[in-house]
Amino acid sequence: MANGENQNPNPNPIEATPGAxxxxxxxxxxxxxxFEVEEAVAMEFGTVKSFFEDDAxxxxxxxxxxxVSGSALSRVITYCRRSLEIRSxxxxxxSEDATAAEAVQGEGDLEAEKAAKQERxxxxxxxxxxxxxxDVKELILAANYLNIKELLDFLCRSVALRIQNKSVxxxxxxxxxxxxxxxxxxxxxxxxxxxxFEGVDED
Amino acid sequence: MSQRKEARPPMILRRRTKQDDDFPLxxxxxxxxxxxxxxxxxLRFRCVCQTWYSFITNPNFxxxxxxxxxxxxxxxxxxxxxxxxxxxxxxxSLSQICTVASDRTFETISEFRIPFTLQYxxxxxxxxxxxxxxxxxxxxxxxxxxxxxNPNIRKFKRLPDACLPQLPTVALGFGHDSQNNxxxxxxxxxxxxxxxxxxxxxxxxxxSDSWKRVELGISWMxxxxxxxxxxxxxxxxxxxxxxxEGGEGGQKTKRRCTDMILSLDVNSEKFKExxxxxxxxxxxxxxxxSFKGKLALIKYGIGAQPYSTLCSIWxxxxxxVLDSWNKLCVLPIENPSNFIRTFTNYGLxxxxxxxWLVSTNSELGRNHKSVLIDPETLHEKEISxxxxxxxxxxxxxxxxxxxxxxxxVSYLEDGAVYNK
Numbered sequence: 233m234a235n236g237e238n239q240n241p242n243p244n245p246i247e248a249t250p251g252a253x254x255x256x257x258x259x260x261x262x263x264x265x266x267f268e269v270e271e272a273v274a275m276e277f278g279t280v281k282s283f284f285e286d287d288a289x290x291x292x293x294x295x296x297x298x299x300v301s302g303s304a305l306s307r308v309i310t311y312c313r314r315s316l317e318i319r320s321x322x323x324x325x326x327s328e329d330a331t332a333a334e335a336v337q338g339e340g341d342l343e344a345e346k347a348a349k350q351e352r353x354x355x356x357x358x359x360x361x362x363x364x365x366x367d368v369k370e371l372i373l374a375a376n377y378l379n380i381k382e383l384l385d386f387l388c389r390s391v392a393l394r395i396q397n398k399s400v401x402x403x404x405x406x407x408x409x410x411x412x413x414x415x416x417x418x419x420x421x422x423x424x425x426x427x428x429f430e431g432v433d434e435d
Numbered sequence: 436m437s438q439r440k441e442a443r444p445p446m447i448l449r450r451r452t453k454q455d456d457d458f459p460l461x462x463x464x465x466x467x468x469x470x471x472x473x474x475x476x477x478l479r480f481r482c483v484c485q486t487w488y489s490f491i492t493n494p495n496f497x498x499x500x501x502x503x504x505x506x507x508x509x510x511x512x513x514x515x516x517x518x519x520x521x522x523x524x525x526x527x528s529l530s531q532i533c534t535v536a537s538d539r540t541f542e543t544i545s546e547f548r549i550p551f552t553l554q555y556x557x558x559x560x561x562x563x564x565x566x567x568x569x570x571x572x573x574x575x576x577x578x579x580x581x582x583x584x585n586p587n588i589r590k591f592k593r594l595p596d597a598c599l600p601q602l603p604t605v606a607l608g609f610g611h612d613s614q615n616n617x618x619x620x621x622x623x624x625x626x627x628x629x630x631x632x633x634x635x636x637x638x639x640x641x642x643s644d645s646w647k648r649v650e651l652g653i654s655w656m657x658x659x660x661x662x663x664x665x666x667x668x669x670x671x672x673x674x675x676x677x678x679x680e681g682g683e684g685g686q687k688t689k690r691r692c693t694d695m696i697l698s699l700d701v702n703s704e705k706f707k708e709x710x711x712x713x714x715x716x717x718x719x720x721x722x723x724x725s726f727k728g729k730l731a732l733i734k735y736g737i738g739a740q741p742y743s744t745l746c747s748i749w750x751x752x753x754x755x756v757l758d759s760w761n762k763l764c765v766l767p768i769e770n771p772s773n774f775i776r777t778f779t780n781y782g783l784x785x786x787x788x789x790x791w792l793v794s795t796n797s798e799l800g801r802n803h804k805s806v807l808i809d810p811e812t813l814h815e816k817e818i819s820x821x822x823x824x825x826x827x828x829x830x831x832x833x834x835x836x837x838x839x840x841x842x843x844v845s846y847l848e849d850g851a852v853y854n855k
Contacts, residue, residue, distance in 0.1 A: 369460060372464060376461070376464060384464075388464065392468050392469075392472050395472075395476070396472050396473055400479060400480060404484070407459075407460060411483065411484055413482060418482050425478040427847060428479045
């Protein structure tokens with residue numbers, strides 16, 4: 233996605249949603265990049281939503297995001313846009329609980345939900361495919377700061393998937409943690425569940 | 436997608452200092468990630484550091500992890516929208532293997548070998564709660580060893596003997612006291628099934644590692660429950676009894692017997708009586724079950740046509756409110772040997788249809804079918820995987836419960852036991 237990556241102070245990255253008059257919100261990242269984002273997408277960010285709920289704030293001035301870099305915001309915007317698109321595939325008045333929804337909906341709605349689920353699965357699989365661990369962590373911090381629950385859930389799930397079959401050393405490196413057990417203590421903890429250390433990926 | 440940062444030097448393990456490209460993740464996020472990890476990873480990551488050890492062994496974390504990890508909307512398991520059932524062999528000569536299967540397709544997902552030696556010869560599944568199985572090893576009702584077992588983390592615990600262990604056990608129930616994060620086992624025992632025969636209720640609590648007798652204050656007899664389980668609903672364990680009143684005063688006073696449900700609050704260990712729904716018609720047999728977290732009663736009764744059987748399913752929609760018994764559906768049973776097993780996590784009824792066919796060359800063959808019936812729509816779906824009707828079934832989930840505790844035994848794959 234090339235949106236917002238240039239330093240042009242007035243980019244117009246809006247993908248035309250047919251017929252919709254897109255109101256945009258301007259965001260300014262820590263490294264000085266300006267993003268104009270459709271209101272619907274920007275309102276996915278809890279932090280932005282509460283900022284603009286305060287009437288005294290003008291919607292035309294760029295909102296500063298001192299804890300988020302341009303590249304991270306760009307990825308976040310991409311995610312939220314796609315997520316909104318996928319959600320719009322499901323007809324309204326649908327509960328988020330898949331099992332309750334299945335009992336209530338008709339056949340057509342069920343199909344739409346299945347298709348949406350599949351889209352989401354594929355999209356999520358692609359989204360982080362080439363991201364390094366450092367980039368994923370940066371995205372987590374951005375999603376946390378911007379208070380985007382869905383993205384944060386997805387990122388935490390993805391990290392769990394990345395590390396679940398890795399060694400203790402790998403986990404320490406990933407989270408930047410120094411082990412603080414003595415070798416004897418660690419040996420004892422390992423021994424108690426020795427079988428859990430088998431079949432682990434090579435570092 | 437352009438990378439905005441320069442190539443980083445190789446990571447060196449050192450105490451983190453404040454740098455521009457330093458990304459320590461806050462504790463809340465670390466916990467969010469940990470709740471999405473499978474058991475094996477968590478057991479391993481206990482030695483990452485002392486903070487992680489205390490995170491992972493914290494009972495609140497274990498409960499949260501249980502909910503989050505088994506919630507199919509937000510975990511990395513590929514099994515969309517279903518829970519698990521565990522099959523337990525009743526006789527060790529039949530098998531020593533328990534299988535965990537999907538509760539929609541009954542496809543086998545994993546297998547566990549029973550890690551403790553069975554002294555007596557028969558296994559009874561007392562219940563399954565938060566990933567812990569309560570299993571009894573018994574022989575002709577005389578004596579019984581009870582175990583709590585978490586197959587996922589390979590830990591089990593043999594319960595101390597109950598008081599008066601020589602009284603034959605009728606039934607065993609198992610539940611979780613969420614207020615104290617404690618697990619309780621309930622044992623009903625009796626001398627013999629004669630009216631007015633003394634029956635005993637004892638409750639075991641994992642935190643105190645001991646049994647306690649509980650007085651009910653009423654005269655009663657256990658009633659046969661064909662589902663053989665004590666459903667655990669709303670923090671209560673349930674079983675059916677016949678309450679006996681009067682009859683002491685000689686010939687003038689009549690004895691009154693009322694069938695009802697006894698419910699035990701696992702937290703307070705106090706009993707309540709619940710009425711069964713009012714229904715005309717002769718009841719052949721009935722059983723209690725748990726339907727989507729609510730108490731359900733499955734009743735076999737005689738249908739309008741001769742030799743026909745009807746099965747009606749009642750659900751107590753509001754717990755404890757007797758008026759809220761609602762007849763969910765009536766299932767015609769074509770064949771009396773159809774065998775209603777249990778409700779799955781999503782409220783589907785597993786029924787096994789046992790039929791005998793005479794084939795073309797006059798040989799008698801068995802044709803067992805398993806179907807899942809949705810009681811709300813009566814839609815029936817045949818399961819292609821075989822569900823062995825000789826195995827006990829229970830809903831099942833994966834958890835870290837029973838991680839620590841007195842006399843909890845760890846074992847290895849080959850059965851060798853690790854003692855701390």
